[in-house]
Amino acid sequence: xxxxxxxxxxxxxxxxxxxxxxxxxxxxxxxxxxxxxxxxxxxxxxxxxxxxxxxxxxxxxxxxxxxxxxxxxxxxxxxxxxxxxxxxxxxxxxxxxxxxxxxxxxxxxxxxxxx
Amino acid sequence: xxxxxxxxxxxxxxxxxxxxxxxxxxxxxxxxxxxxxxxxxxxxxxxxxxxxxxxxxxxxxxxxxxxxxxxxxxxxxxxxxxxxxxxxxxxxxxxxxxxxxxxxxxxxxxxx
Numbered sequence: 001x002x003x004x005x006x007x008x009x010x011x012x013x014x015x016x017x018x019x020x021x022x023x024x025x026x027x028x029x030x031x032x033x034x035x036x037x038x039x040x041x042x043x044x045x046x047x048x049x050x051x052x053x054x055x056x057x058x059x060x061x062x063x064x065x066x067x068x069x070x071x072x073x074x075x076x077x078x079x080x081x082x083x084x085x086x087x088x089x090x091x092x093x094x095x096x097x098x099x100x101x102x103x104x105x106x107x108x109x110x111x112x113x114x115x
Numbered sequence: 116x117x118x119x120x121x122x123x124x125x126x127x128x129x130x131x132x133x134x135x136x137x138x139x140x141x142x143x144x145x146x147x148x149x150x151x152x153x154x155x156x157x158x159x160x161x162x163x164x165x166x167x168x169x170x171x172x173x174x175x176x177x178x179x180x181x182x183x184x185x186x187x188x189x190x191x192x193x194x195x196x197x198x199x200x201x202x203x204x205x206x207x208x209x210x211x212x213x214x215x216x217x218x219x220x221x222x223x224x225x226x227x
Binding site: 006035041044048050055056059091093102103104105 | 145148149163217218
């Protein structure tokens with residue numbers, strides 16, 4: 001596709017359920033980022049991939065959060081045993097370059113509501 | 116980790132007026148980016164300014180960078196109702212880290 005695609009756009013989960021959020025980056029983009037955005041706040045960094053390697057996961061808030069990008073393209077963010085504080089929009093972004101910091105292309109986000 | 120902080124938090128102006136948003140950051144940077152976010156949408160890249168540039172223009176946008184003061188500003192001239200959005204500056208998260216960091220943004224409302 002022409003842009004970064006995220007699915008699902010909306011997800012409602014009961015507390016304690018596991019969820020999986022998918023990101024399809026722009027084809028050929030080396031870098032992929034996940035951000036969490038609470039209502040009224042700016043995006044908070046979660047994790048970063050360069051190709052299939054997860055080079056920075058220091059932003060993941062707990063060990064319930066796990067991300068992967070096994071073939072260096074599609075990425076999945078998994079949240080286990082969801083809690084109400086996990087309710088947020090999860091944004092994925094990709095970037096062409098792997099060395100320099102360049103322009104990030106964001107998806108529309110996946111809005112997670114935990115009841 | 117460092118975080119860009121935008122000022123003001125909210126700004127309301129009339130169409131045709133100019134809008135100025137400021138950003139401060141903490142550590143040395145190679146470049147700084149500005150993004151825009153319409154309500155309920157993803158962020159869109161506006162402009163990137165490198166540390167050896169003091170000013171950069173793109174259409175109605177003008178960005179300045181003062182590395183000695185660790186600050187940047189975004190000026191939107193002749194604003195339009197369609198400019199209504201949140202605006203974020205995005206310095207690198209930390210020296211040597213590749214991710215960008217975002218503050219809470221400036222919510223700009225342009226009244227028609």
